Amino acid sequence: MDKSISLTDELKKHFGFDQFKGSQQEVIQSILDKKDTFVLMPTGGGKSLCYQLPALILEGTAIVVSPLIALMKNQVDAIRSISTNNGIAHFLNSSLSKTATNQVKEDVRSGTTKLLYVAPESLTKQENIDFLSEINISFYAIDEAHCISEWGHDFRPEYRRIRPIVQDIGSAPIIALTATATPKVQHDIQKNLGMSSANVFKSSFNRENLFYEIRSKNKAPEQIIKFINERKGKSGIIYCLSRKKVEELAETLQVNGIKALPYHAGMDSATRSGNQDKFLMEEVDVIVATIAFGMGIDKPDVRYVIHFDVPKSLEGYYQETGRAGRDGGEGHCLTFYSYKDIQKLEKFMQGKPVAEQEIGQQLLLDTVAFAESALCRRRVLLHYFGEHYDVENCCNCDNCKSPKEQIEGKEMILMALNAVKEVKQQFKSEHMVDILIGTKNAAIKSFKHESLNCYSKGEDVDSRLWKAVYRQCIISGFLLKDIENYGMLKMTSKGEEYIQHPYSFMVVKNHDYEAVVEDMSSNTGRNATGDPELFAMLKDLRKEEAKKKNLPPYILFQETSLSDMSIQYPTSLEELQNIVGVGQGKARKYGNPFIDLIKKYVIENEITRAQDMVVKSIANKSKNKVFIIQAIDRKMPLNDIAEAKGLELNDLIHELEAIVNSGTKINIDYYIEQELDEDTVEEIFEYFHDDSVTGELFEAYEELGDDFSEEEIRLVRLKFLSEVGN
Structure with missing residues (x-):
């Protein structure tokens, strides 16, 4: 590759x-340096681009080994969407007719095709090996590479034959990519x-945009219906552990007016794939x-x-939640938790080998x-994957946004551990809780446990909190459940050590998760749109255009682009290329109807666009602009800056608005802190952050004009636009 080519320009x-x-x-x-490369990158981290871009840059065709036909088709559609030439990407697998296969081979031989997707099974066929041996291969990309390993969670034996086949076809660099791989x-x-x-x-495994x-799990179906209705038109996936629950919940959502369909391995393949396609094509909102x-x-x-059901492992949880917000936009990961579900899963494991x-x-x-x-x-999730996360408050999870009440639990922990010792480690946690709260049931009487020293010692503590204390003892390693003996609690050396040398131990109050928790994601501020009416119109247009082309809507433009x-x-194809996620190919291929819609919308609604305002206000004042920015960097009072340039303060604020609208970030906190009181700033800032629909001044004057001056509103709006917008 020519070293003078900028990768950022190519991107x-x-x-x-x-x-x-x-x-x-x-x-x-x-x-590009022709090195073998191993990539471990979480779901949504952008693995595909790691081989797609070099394939477009390099001479020859990249061979991408991918495990699923559906995955290949989606990726081929995505690559074709950025080019005016459909031959740029193809897949070669058993689903193609002979005519289609010949067309693929013709495009590859002519050098038109930059990415050729193949299943490992197709790669092993001698006719394909012979064909690939004739062509110029830029590199091999092995997607979902964990399928190679017998230790991986999706082991595919065919994947282990890739290396010898590659040697038969012809040597080229290999890139292996996976989202989940232990050492x-x-x-x-x-x-x-x-x-x-x-x-x-x-x-990093950190997905910052996911909440x-x-x-x-109290009245979970009702909570889910309310949750979805608050997000009308948005796509979502709901996971259940059983096929029966999938069918039941899908039906419940349907009768409540939600466009939802079921998907599980027990359905016939035509219905299953049909439901998946309807979800991709946005004919339904929920799977x-x-x-x-x-x-x-x-x-x-x-x-x-x-x-809907708690996952069996954190690996599964991470994989499944990772399917939200892959475009970097809003992604809400909601799990319904009941300890009874955990106990059910434990029962399912009985009868399996002890090691399992x-x-x-x-x-x-x-x-x-x-x-x-x-x-x-x-922090807990990343620690599980061996990654250190030292941010005190991530501001994007329920525990950080609404911290749970914690109480000192040292005495309760000691009481719980000593009770286990007193019954000679022969009983399960449920029975231990009955002893501590002084229950007089048949089991207590038959074992004469009402005569124990620990009997009713914890009667002042709610039984649900005692259950949580025992779970905390197990999680912390003070106790363990003896699997071979039906879950009897056993002391560990760590538990014995705690009894000898106790220390402060905070226990979360209300560990039972029985109270319905309020939806805390409403003010995450993710994926906010500037003009909701236009955004809705653009989404409708995208759906229409996608239907004409028989493509999933996101292939045309992702939601972040809309x-x-x-x-x-943007009202021209040139301006459209400045939109996030829109390159030259995509703008030319799909842009015109969107440009026409926006142009008409701007005229009908008499909208003054930011870029037009910038041209009018500062195009011939670059020297003024530089002076103003440098003066603000030196924390010069705004009145002095205005005086130095022969302006009124109102005119200077107008100049600042133009500078910020052009995308330049300025910091006038030093002036605001001196001139405005804290409550005023907070109230106006919150208005623009949470309540303003358009962000326009006329709207703000209407809402806030009785309480605040025009100058105060404009100064805080500048602060908001600079901090949040730029």
């Missing part, structure tokens, strides 16, 4: 983005592919599914993932710890 040209995410640029450079799996992948010396890139929330649904879905604008039960028990324990923790959800259009009002 903008093909995909319409101004900057790379995470380690994408380093990964791409590694491929053991990573080592197995690299060893099997013969790429032990590959450049390794591991990205994590755990709620009580209710078992975990069979998801791996083949590359829908970027799923706005929420709901777990022990692993399952540990995975469930990690899930309970996550659900019941008062700590930041993000949102940016509703803020910037």
